[in-house]
Each structure stands twice: as structure tokens, then as C-alpha cells.
Amino acid sequence: MKLVFAGTPQAAVPALRALIDSSRHEVAAVVTRPDAPAGRGRRLVRSPVGALADEHGIEVLTPQRVRDPEFLARLTEIGPDCCPVVAYGALLPQRALDIPRHGWVNLHFSLLPAWRGAAPVQAAVRAGDEITGASTFRIVRELDAGPVFGVITEAIKPRDTAGELLDRLAVSGAGLLVSTLDGIEDGTLRAVDQPAEGISYAGKVTVDDARVDFTEPAFAVDRLVRAVTPDPGAWTEFRGERLKLGPVEPVSGERLAAGEIRVERRQVLVGTATDPVRLGQVQAQGKKQMAATDWARGSRIAPGERVR
Structure with missing residues (x-):
């Protein structure tokens, strides 16, 4: 099939690579978000998906809005049989869906x-x-509500961060997407409507959402930190400045007040509503990331000081 692939971040790269390597499908073009400023120099940088397309000499389309007439005209001109999508980052109008x-x-x-x-x-x-x-599904106007072609499952490990889990899903999901398109081309695969029960929603995670509340139980603190690692990154405040946190680990032991810091020889503990958590890597404002023990030693933390 002739394809136009839509995607933007690194998580979409394994799927695009798998389709490029597929002998059954032709990636005629790629749709990705416009180049964005990055780094200290704020240079415009191509998205990971756009960069891979450039490497393979594939046409890259970067519409500011998917409803732009110029983009829709070019998409119509290309005439794709199907448009696979992985984390593109914009809603698609019906005019685009119909092409x-x-x-x-x-x-x-x-x-x-x-x-x-x-x-x-x-x-x-x-x-x-x-x-x-x-899951692979046909896109409809309602958010992520279209009929499903296929699924693969993945166990969430006890210490998984969202980044680690997404890396695995991006690879296994790439295989699912290729097999889905194979089945569509063969006429052997039919989409099945999603059940009306069990619907839940996962909105965009903001920096404010990633602030750690140490009045929560240890398991909740642990899950939040892992859920926002690496992006947007967990944080708290210490002495009025932001302190970024890598994954923490609940430990059994003497209870501490919520947010209270205890510096021991080989670990730094912070109190929660239940057991304390052990800090891993931290990054103070204006500093490099470092082990919590090194940070605590340099900060000369007094007994009873807290993160908030």
C-alpha cells in the first residue's frame, strides 16, 4: 500500500522505521509537527520522525494546521491508500480523514x-x-474512540518509568502496526467497535502535575515520580528552589514527617504519609544531576529540614 505516515516524537520512530523496511508498503511521505527551537541556541530542529524521513529521502510535510488547504491538496495529490499515525500531536479534521x-x-x-x-x-x-x-484503531472524530484492529499486551514492571515502558511499547507496537496494515491490504482484518464499558482518559501531563506531594502515601509518591520520568520530570522545592527528582524507592523503617529529610551515611530518606522513600538522582536548580547523598552532603542539610 502507498502510505503517508504521521508522527512526531522518538516513540514514533520504530514504527516509521518498520514501515520503511517493510517490503509490502511504500512510505510516500511523512507528516510531522513543524521544526521547533531547541537547545541553548534555540535553533530550529527537525522532529525525530522528520529526521528519519530526511535520512531516507522521503518527502516531509509540516503543516502548521492539518486543515490548511495547501496541506490537504498535497495529501490528495499523493493519494495514499492509508495513513498510519503514531503520536502525531494534532487532531485531524474530517476532510483529512476522508482522503x-x-x-x-x-x-x-x-x-x-x-x-x-x-x-x-x-x-x-x-x-x-x-x-x-x-492498540491499532481506525481514527474517527471522537478522541481515540474508533474501532480496533488489533492489540498487544505488555507487563508493567514494578520499577518501570514511563519512559522505559514507552520504549518497549514503541518497538512491539511497531510490529503490531505493520501486521495491521498487512491485514488491511489483504482484506483479512476487520475492525471491532470498542466496548462502552471500561473507558478512561489520560490527559496531557503538565509540569505542575509533576510536583510531588509528600503528604501522599509512599506508593503514590513512587508511582507519580516514575510516571513523569523522564518527561516532564518530577520535582519538589527545597529552601525555596526547585529540586528535580529521579525515581525514588519506598523503604520500610521509622516514620518521618511528610517531606522531612533524613540524611544517612549511604542514603537520603524523605517522609511521606506512610513509609519514607529513598531518593535516587536529584538535580538542584542550576546544578548537574547527582546522587542524592552527594547533594545532601553539599547542602549541609540540618535535622528537620523538609522538601515541600
Whole structure:
């Protein structure tokens, strides 16, 4: 089939690479978000998906809005049979949905109808789910509500961060997307409507959402930190300045007040509503990331000081 692939971040790269390597499908063009400023120099940088397309000499389309007439005209001119989508980052108007004869097929990193929305992997980790996965479905106007072609499952490990889990799903999901498109081309695969029960939503995670509340139980603190690692990154405040936190680990032991810091020879503990958590890597404002023990030693933390 002739394809136009839509995607933007690194998580979409394995799927695009798998389609490029497929002998059955031709990636005629790629749709990705416009180049964005990055780094200290704020230079415009191509998205990971756009960069891979450039490497393979594939046409890259970067519309400011998917409803732009120029973009829709070019898409119509290309005439794709199907448009696979992985984390593109913009809603598609009906005019765009109507162009490919087999529609737009989305690879979504959850077991639909659970965790529809922008951040399904983060939501699954924060909720303490033991199993998640990926689904391929036909895009319709309603958010992530289209009929499902196929699913794969993935166990969530006890210490998984959202980033680690997403990396695994991106690879296994790429295989699912290729097999879905194979089945659509063969006429052997039919989409099945999602059940009306079990629907949940995972909205975009903001920096404010990533602030750690140490009045929560240890398990909730642990899940939140892992859910927002690496993006947007967990944080708290110490002495009025932001302190970024890598994954923490609940430990059994003497209770501490919520946010209270205890510096020991080989570990730094912080109190929660239940057991304390052990800090791992931290990054103080204006500093490099370092082990919590090194940070505590340099900060000369007094007994009873807290993060907030």
C-alpha cells in the first residue's frame, strides 16, 4: 500500500522505521509537527520522525494546521491508500480523514478503551496498572474512540518509568502496526467497535502535575515520580528552589514527617504519609544531576529540614 505516515516524537520512530523496511508498503511521505527551537541556541530542529524521513529521502510535510488547504491538496495529490499515525500531536479534521481509502490507522499505547488521550503510558504507571499494551484503531472524530484492529499486551514492571515502558511499547507496537496494515491490504482484518464499558482518559501531563506531594502515601509518591520520568520530570522545592527528582524507592523503617529529610551515611530518606522513600538522582536548580547523598552532603542539610 502507498502510505503517508504521521508522527512526531522518538516513540514514533520504530514504527516509521518498520514501515520503511517493510517490503509490502511504500512510505510516500511523512507528516510531522513543524521544526521547533531547541537547545541553548534555540535553533530550529527537525522532529525525530522528520529526521528519519530526511535520512531516507522521503518527502516531509509540516503543516502548521492539518486543515490548511495547501496541506490537504498535497495529501490528495499523493493519494495514499492509508495513513498510519503514531503520536502525531494534532487532531485531524474530517476532510483529512476522508482522503485515504482505508482511512487513518492510529497506534495508541494503551489497551483501548482504557486510557484514551495524550498520555496513556504515564496514566497506566501512575494508576499502578500491572498490564498495559498497544492498540491499532481506525481514527474517527471522537478522541481515540474508533474501532480496533488489533492489540498487544505488555507487563508493567514494578520499577518501570514511563519512559522505559514507552520504549518497549514503541518497538512491539511497531510490529503490531505493520501486521495491521498487512491485514488491511489483504482484506483479512476487520475492525471491532470498542466496548462502552471500561473507558478512561489520560490527559496531557503538565509540569505542575509533576510536583510531588509528600503528604501522599509512599506508593503514590513512587508511582507519580516514575510516571513523569523522564518527561516532564518530577520535582519538589527545597529552601525555596526547585529540586528535580529521579525515581525514588519506598523503604520500610521509622516514620518521618511528610517531606522531612533524613540524611544517612549511604542514603537520603524523605517522609511521606506512610513509609519514607529513598531518593535516587536529584538535580538542584542550576546544578548537574547527582546522587542524592552527594547533594545532601553539599547542602549541609540540618535535622528537620523538609522538601515541600
